[in-house]
Amino acid sequence: MRHLKKYICIFLTFGFVFGLISCGQAEEEGDMEDFSSLSDAKTKSMEAVFSEDDDFSISEVKGWVSSLVLSDNNLFFYTEESGDKNIIRFYKVSKEGGTPELIAELETDDKTYMDELFLDKDENIYVTQTKWTSDERNKTSLYTLKNGKLDNEKNISKITDVSGDSWLSELYMDKSGNLVAVYDDEIKIYNQELKVVSDSEPGGYIETAGLSRDGDVVIVQMNTVDNKNVMTVKVMDPVKGNLSDEYVIDARYINRIITGSGDYDFFYQTSSGIYGYNLSDKKEEEIFNFVNSDLDYEDISDEVVESPDSIYAILSDEEDDRIVRYKKEDIKEEGRIVLTVLSQCSNNDLKERIIDYNKSQTKYRVKIIDYSNEKNAGDKIQASLDAGDHPDIYDFSDEIGHMSVNQCISKGLFEDITGYIEKDPDIRTEDIIPSVFNAMKSNGKLYFVSSGFTLQTLLAKASDVGKEYGWTYDEFKSFTQSKDEGALMFRSESKSDKLREILDGTIEDFIDWDKKETYFDSQDFKDILESCNSDLEEKVSDEEAVSEPDMIRSGKILFVNGDMTPDQIQIYNKLFKGDVSFKGYPSKEGTGTKISFGRRLAISSDCENKDGAWDFIRQFMTEEYQGNNLQTLWGVPTRQDVYEVFVDNLKSSEKKTDIYGNVYEPNNSEYSWEDFTMKLHPVTDEELDEFSSLLDSSDGRFEREARIINIVADEADTYFSGDNSLDEAVLNIQSELRALLDE
Template sequence: MKRVKRFILVTAAVLGILSLGGCGAKEQVSIANEDKTPVQISVEESTLEDDGVYIGSIRKLTGEFDEIRANFVLAKDGILYFTQDEIDKEEGRNHRILLPINPATGELEGEPLKLGEWADALYISSAVTLADDYIFLAYEFQGDDSEIILTRCSKDGTVITQRPLKGMSQIPVEDPSIVRIVSDDGNLYLITDGVVTLLDNELGFKKVLLNAGYNSGCVGPDGLIYFVDFLSGNMSSYDAGSDKVKENILNIPSASEVYAGAEGELLVSTGHSLKSVDLKSLEVTALFDYIDVGLSNVAESTIYRDDAGDIHICFSKNSDVAVGGQSVSALVPFVDDIRRYSKENAPQADEIRIACLYMNSDLREVINDYKLAHPEIRIKIKSYDEKHGDFNEVLEAIDADIIDGAVYDVWVLDGIPVRKYSEKGLFENLLPYIQSDSSFDISKYYENGLMALKEGDKLYALTSKVYLESYVADKDVFGNKEALSFDDIVSARERYKDIPFIATGYCDSVFKRFLRTDYTMFLGGRVGVYDFETEEFEKLLAFAGTFPSWTEEQQRSYNAYAEIMEGNAKFRFASHTGVLNFLLDRGAFGNKARFYKIESSSGSHFYISPSGCFAISTMSTHKEEAWELLKGFLDAKDYLSGLEYRVNRDAFKTGIHDSWAYSKEDSAFTYRGLKIPTYMTEADGNIIIDMMEQAIATPELDAKIWDIIEEEVSYYFAGEKTLEETVKILQKRVNLYLEESR
């Protein structure tokens, strides 16, 4: 095992709110408890990386059951239990049965259990055993509403107790999709909306054990019950014998599911990788990414380790199955049998290494398809979000890996500052790849988006998804002009001093957003000049200083759309990742909404910024293979049609068309209790297309200079320095940096 890092992660949660910073940098997820007071939890994690090689073999689970209609509900003592409808020809109806299946053979392990009429009209999502009985968690759908029903029945199918959750007022069930049951065969534990409740043997409420975002639990090999909180990654335990809860015994970022492993071990899934927890030392070992073992976009049903030490992941996925002489797509159960090899004994294969902040599901599918087409190649993914909860921590970890000589073939750069690393010579210039590849059809893409990161005659990263940036404002205030200048906004604000005027208008945000729109004008009037002692820069700093400073809590709880709809904000910086963002801004301003170009020293423009981008390492020994992967990433399936702006022209226009086609006059989106109209017209779609076709790349500033500016203006906004002092120290520090960089 290789020790990677020991660090402190401070976070806990019931509520998570993700916002994008005004300057293109990702802000970390903000966490608060029920009264919105931040909770500070310090949890130390020892993270190890398994130095073995894991190889999976996927097989469809077939045998004495109809895999098309089988629904997994329970894993117990190495047996998988599925529910299935059995056709009774004499009665002319279906009966729900429970099938015990041996996952090694796909054969029945015992007799099927007929569940009785109570189950025939319900959707059974999961089950556990309690003493000698079964407990079933089932849904009864009634139009748009659903009822969740717990049923206890004996192993001959006789119903003992049945209880709807709506009848238990102590148990929260706001989101009926997040309901789980866990049993240690003596006690029953219900997880609903993050709350862990202990039930009595009559399925009634007994007491609340945990209340902090928990979504999964299992009985560990040591007899304790373990629960994970998917927002914070915190793990807690409950000892039924002593009736003791231990909260936050461990933190595993992105933990989503927990399973019993071998003796003294828990297996923890993050949704795209598997980790092992040593219950004695609480050390966490990263075993493998699911891509390593042939899995991409699947949700596991259960995971277990057998006596030989092999790991088995049972899952369901859409698969073509022959039915009545025709091929139909159905959800079919599969098993991935995974064996660990030492590096010395592993089957030989070339390895492509991919580094990313996080790996999106659409990219994982591209990687998996590539692996299927090239079985001789092994792909290894390093996902930095799995070990680091803070964005700055991620950048520090990347820097440390580069210094240590870590070599990756492909970089997935969502949120990672490309120029910071391209300046160090880390990335290949991709223009020669494009020019020499006759199969690459550049006309398929919006070139302004695809090459948003072009630096002169160099292109170090391709962009697949973008932000579109503009101003959106009340046209009764600003009129029907095509573009707005900084002076237009300053002048208009003079007429509205008694209201906040700018949505999300706190000093730091106002300063950064305006500076970012035109570095050239504010910093001396010429590209490459950094003159802070200009009338324009001092005017911007003074203007931003008239807006209040906000605490982190104010930023978390603020609702820009409410401010606009109440008439307290007349202007907003619009940075849209997709159609929904556009519609929310348009809906908040209503029939007064107008999207304006940004007037700058180079003209009036909409701007385009990269959201998803990819690069090839100059150190790669698999550059041709890496290029093939990059091309696949550009054309990845768009599962979020309309929610993301793709540079692929067809995907972009399909997203707009889909959003328009599904829109209704009463369409609305509820944000923090506020209902915002999102009805889309054909004219809206044309505005978005015009933005995309006309946008130019957002101006970029040297990352180090930006850091200096952020630091020094923070002292001004805090009242610790005057405007004159701030300008002088900025000029001095930036000049010093430029001299040292020559």
């Protein structure tokens, strides 16, 4: 909600920093569309689809619209207009639209901000306004809006301007005129005399809260149930302060609570849509799917649900905003071929591409089946795939279900798309950076597209390991065993953690998914185990703990896992005091520097409309897409032509606009990591030469094999602890993995 921006500004002034959890950490949120199976999505008529009601409009409104409130018959809102004077206008309009009534027009100074707009059951209007009285303090007042003026001022700063361990995140007014204050770990309800009439501490951090259809307070928290993090809801009685039992919500993250209507006690919103929840039968249902409605959720705010079939919101674009009404539709996909995209961790860009693609043509409709906000997403996806229920397109980064990318390829889940590129009029294999294209391929075939990459390598002090790229496993072992006991391989907590760090960059030498063979009984792997089991320290004691950068500079930590783009070369040079070697992971042959891809898209081998699937995923490999999105791409562009513009931008010492219209400022920012800080500069020719050399000499694709590595590390612990010999441990590893490869 927009009015929260004012509160956020207040708390940031006091030095609070709040983190957001995204997929993979979260990046990204989202929800699985309510289909019983993936194949069901291909045939089922689209539900939870809304479109803008063309019969609804509001005329003659000045300024940017804020804080939308719905009564039984009317909409209330205010607008903000900045210029020589800051003007706040309050409006009332029929919920059917039309010309609004101007209730009040107020002038404010540049230190005064309008926050909230409230209604009680009699449509009496209340507003909160914050005035900065100094650089560190503010005063927030509650007013009655009457006869075009703010009246009956009440200083509510004691509610809003809290300090210490508590802070206000949301403020509501119930139908009785009581204020509901949502803090980080408690709820307080104040009457009109600003006295606390009830309060409750649900235990733990409150993610968000809101009011139910009956006026109760709905509290959302992240809790642990059966050793898993889940979103839960508790309902607070506003009179007694009593809390209900927990209700588990089938979502990974909830953005906000919306007051319920119809059969639903409340609605909750995620980045994918709006869901209704009935407390009596613990039933939740998707009401409004943003992507299927061709709507970017970032473009709407202050959603108010009149009924499950009618929703009001503020729709914003770069030029203006307006109040719209969305009506539910029953859309049949007659004449359009439905293509499903399975996404384990979706992002906003993918959703925007789907929306734009669906609007751009009438032959296909792409539907996203989004698991990124699902509990136990990997289990659910794996169960569907094991049952032979496959989508048309896979969207992924490191894994699908519980399978690594290489395992998916070995199982034949992906279509070889080499022929599609060769026939494409706008994309050629020569357009892709040669080493990047080689890394994309598996056994000479191309199974996915990706618009961005980084380089993964192992860094060390050049004075220790030399400047040349690459080394064998035996050389790696000899080096680690030559260091004294005071050194650390990584800043790891245990020997198995060291092993995981090394296996991330070497795993491909020990597994062949096509042949279903593993080589953990090889001498190369034994060299790794012996390196991790050396006399090097496992972790830093509390007494001698210093910053990790300082330990790297002093040589206490031997290795750093580098995830690199051209502009990061300067950071590693500075970190190692100019004595850096981009040595690479140990390997049978090659440099040990690998290419890591971010978001990837693949066509299912079971897809019945592969031409349509290619028509959708090809856009991510076009010059237009990568060039226009150069500033938001993950890592480095995979196309050669766009890469050349990309590095030219990084080298620029003056503000410039590139050929794609991207405006670049010279990089003069500051980088900080614990006690290590440095001012960054535009990339130099020497730094670019280093990156280019690493890129050209890279020798494979960086793929995570989480299940394999977990099994290997667990069995290796028996060797590290002395319970098994080296040979016994590797034989057990081989045996454990045989069953996994036969799945």
